[in-house]
Amino acid sequence: MSKPVVATTSLAGCFGCHMSLLDIDDRILQLIDLVEFHKSPVDDIKTFSKMCDIGIIEGGCCNSENVHVLQDFRKNCKILISLGECAIMGGLPAMRNGIPVKECLEEGYLDGPTVDENKKGARIIPNDEELPMILDKVYPCHEIVKVDYYIPGCPPRADLIWEALVALVTGNELKIPYEVLKFD
Amino acid sequence: MGRKITIEPVTRVEGHGKVTIQLDDAGNVAQSRLHIVEFRGFERFVQGRPYWEAPVLVQRLCGICPVSHHLAAAKALDVIVGAGTGDGLTPVGEKMRRLMHYGQMFQSHALHFFHLASPDLLFGADGDPAIRNVIGVALEHKDLAVQGVMMRKFGQEIIRATAGKKIHGTGGIPGGINKNLSIAERDEFLKGADPLNIDKMIEWSQAAVDFFKGYHAQNKDYIDNFSVFPSSHLSLVRKDGAMDFYHGVIRCIDADGNKLLDDIDYQDYYKHIGEEVKSWSYMKFPYLRKLGMENGWYTVGPLARCNTADFIPTPLAQKEFEIFKAYTKGKPNHMSMHMHWARLIELLHSAEVIKDLLNDPDLQKDNLVVKGTKQKEGVGLLEAPRGTLFHHYRINDNDQIEMANLIVSTTNNNEPMNRGVNFVAKDIFTGKKEITEGMMNRVEMVIRAYDPCLSCATHALGQMPLELTLVDSNGKTIDQIRK
Numbered sequence A: 001m002s003k004p005v006v007a008t009t010s011l012a013g014c015f016g017c018h019m020s021l022l023d024i025d026d027r028i029l030q031l032i033d034l035v036e037f038h039k040s041p042v043d044d045i046k047t048f049s050k051m052c053d054i055g056i057i058e059g060g061c062c063n064s065e066n067v068h069v070l071q072d073f074r075k076n077c078k079i080l081i082s083l084g085e086c087a088i089m090g091g092l093p094a095m096r097n098g099i100p101v102k103e104c105l106e107e108g109y110l111d112g113p114t115v116d117e118n119k120k121g122a123r124i125i126p127n128d129e130e131l132p133m134i135l136d137k138v139y140p141c142h143e144i145v146k147v148d149y150y151i152p153g154c155p156p157r158a159d160l161i162w163e164a165l166v167a168l169v170t171g172n173e174l175k176i177p178y179e180v181l182k183f184d
Numbered sequence B: 001m002g003r004k005i006t007i008e009p010v011t012r013v014e015g016h017g018k019v020t021i022q023l024d025d026a027g028n029v030a031q032s033r034l035h036i037v038e039f040r041g042f043e044r045f046v047q048g049r050p051y052w053e054a055p056v057l058v059q060r061l062c063g064i065c066p067v068s069h070h071l072a073a074a075k076a077l078d079v080i081v082g083a084g085t086g087d088g089l090t091p092v093g094e095k096m097r098r099l100m101h102y103g104q105m106f107q108s109h110a111l112h113f114f115h116l117a118s119p120d121l122l123f124g125a126d127g128d129p130a131i132r133n134v135i136g137v138a139l140e141h142k143d144l145a146v147q148g149v150m151m152r153k154f155g156q157e158i159i160r161a162t163a164g165k166k167i168h169g170t171g172g173i174p175g176g177i178n179k180n181l182s183i184a185e186r187d188e189f190l191k192g193a194d195p196l197n198i199d200k201m202i203e204w205s206q207a208a209v210d211f212f213k214g215y216h217a218q219n220k221d222y223i224d225n226f227s228v229f230p231s232s233h234l235s236l237v238r239k240d241g242a243m244d245f246y247h248g249v250i251r252c253i254d255a256d257g258n259k260l261l262d263d264i265d266y267q268d269y270y271k272h273i274g275e276e277v278k279s280w281s282y283m284k285f286p287y288l289r290k291l292g293m294e295n296g297w298y299t300v301g302p303l304a305r306c307n308t309a310d311f312i313p314t315p316l317a318q319k320e321f322e323i324f325k326a327y328t329k330g331k332p333n334h335m336s337m338h339m340h341w342a343r344l345i346e347l348l349h350s351a352e353v354i355k356d357l358l359n360d361p362d363l364q365k366d367n368l369v370v371k372g373t374k375q376k377e378g379v380g381l382l383e384a385p386r387g388t389l390f391h392h393y394r395i396n397d398n399d400q401i402e403m404a405n406l407i408v409s410t411t412n413n414n415e416p417m418n419r420g421v422n423f424v425a426k427d428i429f430t431g432k433k434e435i436t437e438g439m440m441n442r443v444e445m446v447i448r449a450y451d452p453c454l455s456c457a458t459h460a461l462g463q464m465p466l467e468l469t470l471v472d473s474n475g476k477t478i479d480q481i482r483k
């Protein structure tokens, strides 16, 4: 029987969830035996060339490209998992949700104590065809596409990620203890 | 007919950064840019939060080196709570933080070398991309992969013991630390079952340095000539000029080694450093104010630290440092690929420092926190794995953050990374009709040498996905490669 195929991506996240996946340590070698990695930062595959069994999403959506890739994952993965607080509820980046984007940009590029004095008059805020569109707020993944499973934590602890993946791949039900159901 | 090449190191869709290269009619590189396409708005959205939240909030900018952000924020808050500027903490407070920080340096450098750089060295820049990644290393060089995994694990365990959690911990608090190290925890690191003890880590670190030197001896041309350009270098150094990742004064040298800044108290960093905004990137361009943007840009990170420091205060790393310095006859080293060499020397140094700290009885003391007279404003600096990290906060009468300014390591390297990309692009694309996968990988490799934290994280796990498009001057695609 062929191995289940797994794809992963990081949207508006800090990569801590992927790092926590690496924190399964030597079990990573077992994981390579258990599943086949498709499109993921861990390898060189850039576009989907086949249907995947499991898609793992870190981070919510803060710009148009995040939305694009999330929809691409939904289309190409049978099961979609929101991994960590950012994917599940926007996380730290969503702290900007109550604030107009304009104010965030002005603080970063016009008002800081190290922003070029001479150029302050020029009021440059990055804006270029190469830069994706910033969304009005940061969206959790399930507000953009249907999400099948949620793994909580910021980041979810490595043991939980490992057990959840093994449960999915082997078809056994996963019992998450109450104290693990939290967002830190 | 001019052409435009777009390389998205972290694919368009995964979007943290991408490269565009513009070729003129003659096929020469007219312009190249590394765009950082991600915007968070951190400086604004922390306004109004209680100041003590900063160390736990800010680290969520980066899950690869969260400890650096955690501690840079804590150091800035030390100033705000009146505990002084880095040397005012109790011995247990400062040393627990140092242990946490050097543990982080150790795990991050191990990750960088084993998971990221080693595939290029083991399989070659033109190696089969299907195996030229960390999984390929795991399948074909299992011993090396196991070493990488275990070294990273050791560093992460140090972080857990000092910060409470491997990723996004809570150990650093304004004025000190919230726990000390128990004897049991200490002994686990000193005498843990093979390979998870500090002596094994030092042995493996030395082996990693030796591996690089051996590789270098075999591939001198390639390692020495891949992206070389003169640059100033900036870092913190200890007051006496020693390498120090946690605390010190700002030093900056020019391309010939002359001191541009020395012995600068970092509370004054903004008097010396400015940032230019460019329309095509969300990442600003820092420079020394006295020289202006054109001449004042500088490099930070492992190579910069080995260039600015006078010596390394641990014996094994100092020996390697002397070999490293002798290679350029004591002059600053400008070879981008030597960043890996410098990084491994620092890996060894970190392991030695961790051992010294573990043997220090101060870590079991109980006076964890220092209190003082509240200040309105504070700056925290340290050397993160990828270079100097600046945090600056001001608070109001209600203890809420009123202003936050961050210059992260990768931002400091914005201009040098752009220059590195330009160097390699000129070298490999000029006059070429066809694009090969190996050519694209070389552009990745120069960015990868800096291990940038923003565009970044993706490649820390292996190869960066790439997309490269050739368009004619009407914008019509004439060639496209993906891998």
Ligand code: SF4
Binding pocket: A012, A013, A014, A015, A016, A017, A058, A059, A083, A084, A085, A086, A087, A091, A092, A153, A154, A155, A156, B060, B063
């Ligand atoms: S959930 Fe936490 S660890 Fe994961 S990406 Fe978000 S901030 Fe980082």
